Amino acid sequence: MTSTSGSNFYESQSITKPPFFNGDNYPYWKNRMMLFIKSNYYQVWDVVKDGPFIPMKREGDRLIPKMSSYTSAKEVWDTLETTYEGTNDVKETKIGLLNLSYENFKMEPDENVTKMFDRFSFILNGLKGLGEVIPGDKLV
Structure with a gap:
């Protein structure tokens, strides 16, 4: 999963500098x-x-x-x-869509494990960012 600038979301950052926000993700x-x-x-x-x-x-x-x-x-x-x-209504809609993506998640025919994991992480980060944390036992 990369941003529009081409940098990897998962690249390491300094522990002394806050993460930079460029408007994406x-x-x-x-x-x-x-x-x-x-x-x-x-x-x-x-x-x-x-x-x-x-x-x-x-x-x-x-x-x-x-x-x-x-x-x-x-x-x-x-x-x-x-x-x-967004507002609370928008958040609830986003949570619903991300939960649906999570529940229907499966590997796509043309994707490798890394791309699948990035897509899965994007869904989980989206849910967590909106305050919806999936318990560890449900992740398995």
Whole structure:
């Protein structure tokens, strides 16, 4: 599974730098960002989810025009969730479609194991990003 820029979603990243979001595959980025914040700055995660914190603004960031009027990390996070996940109704529809893809998942005739695993990971990351985690025993 690759992004439109050609880089691999699963390539390694620095543990000291947050994952970069280029506007593609929000569920995957969201999971990585939550893990990054929780593993490096666990107390900051509470601030991101509950506020208040004034975000730093860097020139040249793609989302700065959209986010520049916000005064807290919580506002930025909530806006990213709504922008890339949608409202609760949209989330429920996406969850339903991803669950259907999961339940009907099978290897396609023209795909190798790596492509199949990437497609399966995309479904699972999408579900996890929307708050729908499939228990380990059901994954088997």
